[in-house]
Amino acid sequence: MLSHAAPDELNGLSKEKLNELLSTIDTEHEKVRELGTWRTRVKWLGGLKSKSYMRSHSLLVDEAADLAGVDTAPNSVECVLSALGACVTAGFVFNATKRGIRIYDLEVALEGNINNILRFLGLSQTGHPGYEQILLKLYVRADAETRELSEIWKYTVETSPVANTLSRQVSINPQISIIS
C-alpha cells in the first residue's frame, strides 16, 4: 500500500518525529494536559442528521432509513465502531513503527451487537440500547512473525483510548441549557 517512502519514513510516519515525540512528551506537562481533553460540537441539520465539528474538521452523521433517517451518512453507533477501528488502526501502526516493523496492508473489521434497539425507540423497557459486544478483527500483512504481530495487537487494544472508553465505566455528565 505504501510506496516511494522517504528514507526517514516507515509506514508513512517520520521516524525522526516519532522519536522526538516519544523522548520529550512525558516532560511537557502542559501538552500532556491538552492531549487529555478533547471536544466536539454537534449541530442539528434537521431530521435525524447532524454535523460534528472537531478542531478544523467536521463529520456528517445521519440515521439508517430503517430507523427513520434518510441514510445520507453513517449513524452514531456506526461512528462508534469507526472510532474504535480507527483508533486501533492508528495504535497498531504506531506500535509497529516504534519497533521498526514495516506494514504492507492493514484492515480492521468490526461488528457490534446492540442489546435492545427497541429501548432507543421507546418501545421496550428491558435491557439497554448500547453495544453489549464488539467483535474487532485485524487483518495485517507486515514484516514480522505472527507472534510479534499478535503481541503488538494485544498491546494496541489494551492501550487504545477508544477501546478503554468503551470497556470501562465512563461517567457521562448530561447537562441542559434552554435558550429562550
Added chain:
Amino acid sequence: MKSLPLFPVTVVGSWPRPVWLLDAVRKLRDAKITEDEFRELANSAVLLAVKYQEDAGIDLLTDGEQRRDNFYSFVVDKIDGMKLVTVADLMDHIKDRAKFEQILRGLDVPAFSIRNPVAVGKVAKKRPLVLDDYFFIRDHTTKPVKVTLPGPYILSRAAWVEPLSYLNYRLRDDLALEIIQILNEEIKALRDAGVQFIQLDEPTLTEVVHGQVSAETFMCAALLSRRDPEEELELATFMINETVRGISGVKLGLHICRGNWSRREDVLLKGGYEPLIPHLMEMNVDQLVLEFATPRAGDLSAFKEHPNKKELGLGVVNQRTEEIESPEKIVEKAKEATKYFDPDKIYLNPDCGFGTFSEVPMATSTVAFEKLQSIVKAANILRKEFGG
C-alpha cells in the same frame, strides 16, 4: 494429438504453491528480486506440480498455474492498459458496499487481499497470456497438456470499473469485444503450438443465476448490475462463441464452478446447473468441466433433457476437504454420469483447482496428490468395467 484412455483423469488447473514461491511473489512485488530470478523459481514450482501429477498417474496435466496470482488477474502482466487493483482500492467506486461488506465478512478476508484486473487504459496484448508457460511445460512432460485461460465473460466484467475504465471504454461491451479478440488470438496460438486441451474458466456464470441480488461480487468488483439472468447468460454465450470462433483442431472446455475462494461450504454458492444447461448447449465448446462432488452442485439429472450432447469433465472430489474420497465413491459418481453421457465422453477431475488463489490454497500438495491418486484408481476400475 496424444491419445487418452477411457475416463481420462485430469485436473481443473491450479496446484498449491510452495511457500518459497509465495515468498518470491512478494519479493518480486517489492522489487527485491528480478523477473528472471522469479521465473527460475516459478519454473521449479511448475516442475514440482508436474511431478506430483505424473506420479499420481493422471492423463492430462497442467502447469498448476504456478506463475499466476490467481486464475484471472495474472493477465495484467500480459495486457497493456490493465492494472491490478485491490478491492480495498475499489471500495470508493463500489455502489453496494453493504453487500460487499457482507461478502467479505462471510469470506473472512480483508479487502486488500482480493486483487482485480481493471482496464485503466486502452487494452492491447503486450505478450502471450499463457503461450510461453505452455512452451515450458511442453519441454518437461510427455503427457498431454491442458492449458487454462480466464473466460471472456469474467474478464470483461471484472475489468470494467466505470470511473476507471470510462475514458477508454464507455460501455462494458466495448471492452468485451477487445478482450474477446485477445483471447481468440491466444487460443489460436496455443492450438498451433500443439496444445491438446484449452479450458476457459467462467465461475461467475453460476453467480448470475444463483447469487444474491447485488450489483457487485467480490470476484468482479463491478459485475454487471443485475440485468435479467437470461440476458446475462445469452451475453456470456455470445462472448464465449465469439472467443472460439474459427477454432478447430483442439479440444475446448468450459469450467464453471461455484467459487473456490474459501474452504467454508456455507459461504459458497449452491444450486444446480439446470438454469445454465440450455445456454451451455449453445456454447461452441466440446467439454463442460463441472463440479458434482458436493450436494451444493445439484444433481447430474440436470442433463436429462440434453444427454450426451457434450463431453463432461466430471467433478468427483472436493478439493476443499482433507478427507480423501474413496475410489469406490468416485466410481459410483462416474456410473451415475453414464446415465447421461457415454463413457467415452466422461473425464474425471476434482471439482475445481487446488490453489485457485495462490495465497488461499484449498489443499496441501499431499492431500491434492492423494485425491488424484484416488481418482486414478477409480478410473482403472471403470476402464476394466467399461472395456477401456
